[in-house]
Amino acid sequence: MTLNAGGPGYGSLSSPGFSNSASGTEAVPLLIPEHEPEARQGWRPLSREELEDEAGSPGWRKFRFYLVLVFWLTWVALLGTAIAILVLTPKPVAQPLKWWQKTLFYQLQPDLQLDAALERSGNLNAVYEELSYLRSLGVGALILEGLFGTDVSPVNISATVKGSATFPVIQHILQQSNKADLKVVLDFCDVDLLGPRMGGMDIEESNTLANVKDTLRFWLAQGVAGFTICDTDEAFSEKTLLEWRVVLQELNSEDECIILVKQRGDNLPPLNNSTTLVDVVIKSILPMSSHLLSGQEVSTAIETHLYRTDTSGVWTSWMVGGKASEKLKKLLLVLLMTLPGSPAVERDSDIDQKEDMDLNPATFLRVDSEPESDSPDTKKRRHVAHALFTSLSHSRAREEALLYGTFSFLPFHTSNSSNSTAPPPPPVLAFLRSWGCVHFLILLNIGPQTHALDPAWAPSLPEAGVYVASTGMDRLGATSLDTLVLQPHEAIVIKLFEAGAYS
Structure with a gap:
């Protein structure tokens, strides 16, 4: 028996809304496909028109305003912090220096007889x-120095000089010195300025002081910038210096005239108000001696002055004073130029000689010895002396640390490999001149042996530096303290700087 014959049966679908074909097969799909999403649009930069529209929008203008405001506030804050650090950080303050505190004194003795001959020629x-x-x-x-004899008195000192044949030459030297921008100081050491004495009493003391004042006025009118007196002179007293100071104040010029005192003893005789009566005290580093001082004696004398503190308040000028060997002359010159104070250099024929022309210094300087032949060794020695003197003087003139910087003596320890019973060799002396962040290291090897620097001797010092001057003028460029070796009788000036940077 056929089920559902002639009508909808198993395997067929018939319902409202659906239709079948003539063959009775399924015509409508069982799954209804979903709609496919539209393809996403990729990122693209704004066009010029869109960017201009966006930049001009109120939100962006507000954001940009606050961004610029924060930048400038931050910059002003950083600037203010930097200024505050500079103002609050302690820094050395230098007092204005007088001309005699910045200058280099050169001691020489004109030969009046030779000057008279030159005047005639x-x-x-x-x-x-x-x-x-x-x-x-x-x-x-x-x-x-040496313009006046020891027997000249203030009564006739001006008249004697004015009436002599050498006075025009002296006058010419003073005029040419002023033309060359050189100050001139007259040395009255060992000159009897107080005149004759009888029974320990002064003869017409008031007249004598008046004559001294007239003498000072006479030379000041000739263009003299100061006078020198020794602490061993009879005229060295508070009363005499007060009279001298009155005459100097009468000049009332911008270029102040000064009073120098050559100190021959270990200590300067006490004076009331010495800081106002005396401007410069010239001290000798080496003691006066009839023989050449040994290296140990020179070292002891230098150490004595380096350790000694001067509390008098008077500006100090240094000169060599005593006798030393030729090997130590350049070393002592380096010491003079780097100590606090004004150097007073004695006349040196090697320095007086010009390198580019044969000008005999005997034109107006005292000749101590016969002129040497211009041998290669002589020319080399003069060249080194000229280069060393120029380097030291110019460095001192432009470096604040060498003008009014602080002074620190550095203890230097070196091992002695010689026999312990033998006397120790002269040590290596070292000191530091500092101003702010600038440091100058001065090393003096007084002995006849070479010395290498032990890195542990001064651990606080920078490790590197650049050569400023040396006694042989054969050291140039940068150097490291770890590899530095001092030659016998050598002095070195080094400007220190941190590794990788110059001060």
Whole structure:
């Protein structure tokens, strides 16, 4: 029996909404496909028009305003912090220096007889040439010695000089010195300025003081910038210096005139108000001696002055004073130029000689020995002396640390490999001149042996530096303290700097 014959049956689908074909097969799919999503649009940059529209929108303008405001507030804050650090950080303050505190004194003794001969020959132009040459070396003031005999009194000192044949020459030297921008200081040491004495009493003391004041006025009118007196002179007293100070104040010029005192003893005799009566005290590093001082004696004398503190308040000027060997002359010159105070250099024929022309310094300077032949060794020695003097004087003139910087003596320990029973060799001396962040290291090897620097001797010092000067003028460029070796009788000036940077 056929089920559902002729009508809808098993395997067919017939319902409202569906239709079958003639063959009775399924015509409508069982699964209805979903609609496919539209393809996503990729990122693209804004066009110029869109960017201009967006940048001009109120939100962006507000954001940009606050961003610029934060930048400038941050910049002002950083600037204010930097200024506050500079203002609040302690820094050295230098007092204005007088001309005699910044200058280099050069001591020389004109030969009056030779000057008179030069006056007769008419060759006085050599005086200006020599003075200009000294000025180019860095010399700022001359101390003229030996112009007056020890038997000259203030009663006739001016008349004697004015009536002599050498007075025009002296006058010419003063005029040419002023033309060459050199100050001139007259040396009255060992001159009897108080006149004759009888029974320990002064003869017409008031007249004597008046004559001294007239003498000072006479030389001040000739262009003299100061006077020198020794602490061993009879005239060295508070009363005499007060009279001298009155005369100097009468000048009332911008270029102040000064009073120098040469100290021959270990200590300067006490004076009331010494800081106002005396401007400069010239001290000798080496003691006076009839023989050449040994290296150990030189070392002891230097150490004595380096350790000694001067509380007098008077500006100090240093000179060598005593006798030392030729090997130590350049070392002592380095010491003079780097100590606090004003150096007073004695006349040196090697320095006086010009390198570019054969100008005999005997044109107006004292000749201590016969002129040497211009051998290669002589020319080399003069070249080194000229280069060393110029380097030291110019460095001192432009470096604040060498003008008014602090002074620190550095203890230097070296091992002695020689027999313990033998006397120890002269040590290596070292000191530091500092101003702010600038440091100058000065090393003095007084002994005849070489010395290498032990890195542990001064651990707080920078490890590197650059050479400023050396006694042989054969050291140039940068150096490291770890590899530095001092040669016998050598002095070195080094400007220190941190590794990788110059001060």
